[in-house]
Amino acid sequence: MNITYPFTSAMLEPTTHQEFAEMSVGKLNQLLRSLQPLADEEAIHHFRVQYKKTRALFRMGNAMQQGKVHRLNKSGKKIYELTGYMRDTSILLHLVQPHFGDGILVQYLHQQQTDREFSLQEALKTVKPFSLSDKKWKKFKSPDLAAYFENKLQQSKEGFSPYITDQHLHQIRKYLKDILYNVKSLHQMGIAIPSVILGYGIDRLEALTKLLGKYQDRVVQVTALRHLTEIPALQEEAKNIATFLQEVAHQQTIYRGQIMLELEDFFHLHTAGPLDQ
Numbered sequence: 126m127n128i129t130y131p132f133t134s135a136m137l138e139p140t141t142h143q144e145f146a147e148m149s150v151g152k153l154n155q156l157l158r159s160l161q162p163l164a165d166e167e168a169i170h171h172f173r174v175q176y177k178k179t180r181a182l183f184r185m186g187n188a189m190q191q192g193k194v195h196r197l198n199k200s201g202k203k204i205y206e207l208t209g210y211m212r213d214t215s216i217l218l219h220l221v222q223p224h225f226g227d228g229i230l231v232q233y234l235h236q237q238q239t240d241r242e243f244s245l246q247e248a249l250k251t252v253k254p255f256s257l258s259d260k261k262w263k264k265f266k267s268p269d270l271a272a273y274f275e276n277k278l279q280q281s282k283e284g285f286s287p288y289i290t291d292q293h294l295h296q297i298r299k300y301l302k303d304i305l306y307n308v309k310s311l312h313q314m315g316i317a318i319p320s321v322i323l324g325y326g327i328d329r330l331e332a333l334t335k336l337l338g339k340y341q342d343r344v345v346q347v348t349a350l351r352h353l354t355e356i357p358a359l360q361e362e363a364k365n366i367a368t369f370l371q372e373v374a375h376q377q378t379i380y381r382g383q384i385m386l387e388l389e390d391f392f393h394l395h396t397a398g399p400l401d402q
Contacts, residue, residue, distance in 0.1 A: 142186060142262045145314050146195060149179045150255050157204065161249050164242060166215055169208045176205050179255070181306035186262050188273050194260045200252045207245045213345050214238045220346055224369055230353070230362050270311070271319040277304050278321070282392050287385065291344050294384065298337035305330055325391065333387055340384055343377040 156172040176197070183195045218234050225231055281300035284293060308318055308327060322330075350370040354363045 142265055142314065143257075145310065146182060146186065146257060146262065149175070149182055149310075150257055153179050153201075154254050157201070157249075157252065157254070160204070160208070160245065162246065164208065164211065164245055166212075169212055169215075173205065173208055173212065176201075177302065178306045178310065181303040182310050184303060185270075185273055185307045185310075186265070188276075189265050189269050190262060194262055195257050197255060198253050200248075201255050203248055204245070204252055207241065207248055211238060211241045211245065213349065214241060216342055217346055217349055220373070221369070225362070225365070228362065230359060230366065233353075233356070233359060265316060267317065267319070270316070271321055274304060274307075274319050274322050278325075285388060285392060289385075291341075294337065294381075295341050295344070297388070298334055298341060301330060301334050301337070305334055329391070333391055336380070336384055336387060340377065340380040343373060343380055347374050347377055 153172075153175045156168070156175050159168045160172060180197055183197065186195065187193050214234055214237055218231065218238070221234070222231050277300050281297045281304075285297070304322065305327075308322060308330075311318055318327075347370065350366055350373060353359055354366050354370070359366065
């Protein structure tokens, strides 16, 4: 199936919010096409980043309008999910290959990646290109933008405690990544960044989301390794996998400790001690 893409790369610099949305969707469609006929790691990475940037932009833009003006289609979301599975396998392969060589575990993961590539290419045959609705965004107003970012920060803080779950930490990362993506989008549109965000520090926000991303990768890897120990075809490697799993889980614990300290400081939730009084 040949896919026709509604926007091209030969677009001028955006001058309105609507034009920026069109440019974002156009770039996303080009990256969608780059996944065929074979999706390599670089193509997957660029597609997924642009998908998240566009999704964050739509969330912010729709919040400004108090309703869903634009949204990403379901078939495109399926592609995003399938490329996520492929990314997880790639990261796991990079992690285990130096320790296990080209043995049965790595062979199994390569076959898993081949199967996932096939599923992706099948889905790409029927995917609909991303597009905008007929409705148009109104101009973003500074008070509305400030309220949007205030709300995102508040959402990221809710429920934070020393006993927070890994799933909740992942959700915090999603909120903070949305903030970061939209800060960059506003900058590209020539719109002033709300002071509430500047007060937290953009560089600091970026470093924190990277740390949360590394931790989430470890969470996914630990879950996958536990599953691999239960697969009959890998029983001869089960003990080695279990030993390696302990090392990875230890790294995960270290990352979590760093994240908790960073988040407490980021949210200004640390308990006052003698030196603070």
